[in-house]
Amino acid sequence: MPGSSAITRITAVDMRYPLPPGAGTDAVHTNPEYSLAVTHLETDDAQSATGITLTLGEGNRLVCNAIEILARPLLGRAIEDLMADFGSVSRQIANDSAMRWLGPHKGVVHLALASITNACFDLWAKARGVPLWRLLLELTPEELVGTLDLSYLEEVLPRQCAIDLIRSHQVSRAEREGILKSGYPGYDTSIGWMAYDDDKVRELTKRALARGFSAFKLKVGSADESRDIRRAHMLRECAGDSATLMFDANQQWNLPTAMRMCRDLAVLRPLWIEEPTHPDDLMAHVELASAIAPVKVAAGEHIPNRVVFKNFLRSGAMHYVQADATRLAGVSEFLTVSLLARRLGLPVVPHVGDMGQLHQHLVLFNHIALGHEVNFLEHIPHLRQHFVHPAQVEGGVYRTPQEPGASLDLVNLSVIVA
Template sequence: MKKPIVIKRCQANDMRFELQDGAGSDAIHVNPVYAYAVCKLETDSNHEGVGLAFTLGAGNNMVCQAIEYLSKHIDGKEIYELMADFGTTYKQMADDPSLRWLGPHKGVVQLALAAVVNACYDLWAKAEGVPLWKLLIDLPAEQLVNTLDFSYYEDVLTKQQAVDLINEQKTGRKERESILSDGYPGYDTSVGWFNYSDEKIIKNVELALENGFTAMKLKVGAKNPSHDIRRAELVRKIAGDQATIMFDANQQWNLPQAIDICKELKNLNPFWVEEPTHPDDVFAHMQLAKAVDVPIALGEHVPNKVIFKNFIQSGCMSFNQVDAVRVGGVSEFILISLLSRKFKIPVVPHVGDMGQIHQHLVLFNHISLGHPALLLEYIPHLKEHFQSPALVKDGKYLTPMEPGMSADLLKHEYSF
């Protein structure tokens, strides 16, 4: 019989890290500070759960305050009992009568929810003594879906349909498990931050190729489109015709601009154009998809399952970039992945230096849900702050083996 583990206290910590020499910059976020709002669950055992939300510094303290408020829903709970019907508790947190008014299901409160939810899954995996990916792929379908909240999804994906979808994917699962030894393919975003010079981009592309990356991403969205086209042509020339190249506008363009620029970028054979316009504007993305035959990736700033539900059904989404620290944590990520699988849209998560967590989730997506093992973004700027940093070799993520979701930061980083 498993020994009970009770959550005794939740602590939140505001952790910020200055970036150097233009790292992390894009067309909208020109001077970012990478920051984590950390939720740390202390228990009556030697296990503690750690969950993260990611911000760019400003407002990180507000996310921490919201974490402390939401923690009342899990204080005193025994982890196995909590996770046996976590979907119910998730709904209670997401629909908190006071905080829901501030969203609903978006912004500061949603980021805080992600941190709390992720800490619960991390504690659960540590209690079982396994990495998160192992916990998730070993769960029976019924037990897994009990951790999800299907509110507002009943018309497109019921709980029973989710169970059936998971069970149907058992065929071929053995072959898909080879990803655990092969490594999950990564792509390098750090080659082409917005504020990097041409010389630095050339050097970074060459270094990425030397390190085994065959896929990489360039930030676009300059006020002068010719600047974007010139740099895009530069990356394609250095990387070669066989390389997989993506372009990321970070929401900079209005619809007419997006149509015009995507028509030019199409000539460079992009794997996708990412966040071409406002992340809430489903209709604009639909119009863009009709006007230009170029794959569209989106989801980095889509905050919840309902907006994803609309995008997934709209026909404009080529790649789903749901982020487990933007939506309501692992629970909502899995629900969105299930719906995306139903509509045969591949999930390629946004990372934002959170490959730590997403390396577990893409393994689950591939092995348990049958999503194709395409790519996972790699951004290494904060890896030295983690106890068990994500490891990439020859352009592939090595399978994490430590218990939990790899979110533990070095002890001296905390200032509780």
């Protein structure tokens, strides 16, 4: 075991990146500025680490303020000691008696915890000199579960059950390790932003097909429903009958509208319809998931924590679990939701608020260690040039990262925090 780096400095950094016209737009987010609330850790042996969570501009500073408050207990901690019981540490931070009042376990404070947690996992992997996916795979079941906060899940996923679930898949890991060489398939979201006109959607789809993608997501939820239907048919025609399509309403519809629109879109054979109504409306998701079968419901981008995920998973409210380690409380809670989903037999297809940088590690772990099926990982390239080690997507496939850490280091960040 290498010497343990101790955290000596914590900085929250407000990073904002303007997007090209129309990029990132959907039914409810009409003028986004992709922004990262960054946790930057420095250690006594000159190591540094980066954690991120995504916002859309205004509000990014609020998350940074929360990082500065919540991260204080990390100062002076040796990373190996910290991560040996990170489940307890993260619970302590999340339950800060003053900050918890602002959640609990959701919103600004939970996004801050995501950034902090992701920085800790990045530092841990760097301290051991391995990429995050390898670090996670090399942990014993007991060590892995020690990083998780399983509170409020005891009736579904008690600690020993989580350990046993991981252990039960160890003997067959070699059967799934081929994914490290073949790479993890991606799907392209960036062809179908709401503000793009038809010609741009067609052109971007053709380019994505030429780059090896065969799965595409289109934003729906327009004020003019006929526009959604026309654009959906256009995408099917352009992508071809064999392509996989998904439609994303970004919470825009009420239940009656969602029922009507999902049935109209079903003729195009989408794999799923994503966030079809308000993310807190559990019963609407349950009703919709039953009514529009065999079309599936995907959700999770705005499901804030493991407890709400537990209720959605147990109620039959979703078919595809779109957990996001930059929306949940970081890597730790993402893995908790992945274990929950595996126990309850549902696939995890992450939403990538990290632009796929962190999740490329996590889907490899999910498949190899937990036996999750290989689906695909969302690909959004808009911040690619801002990462030191951007995700490598070739032929529509994420190539396995080899650099130590979680692939979250940002270009020029050191200049800002110096």
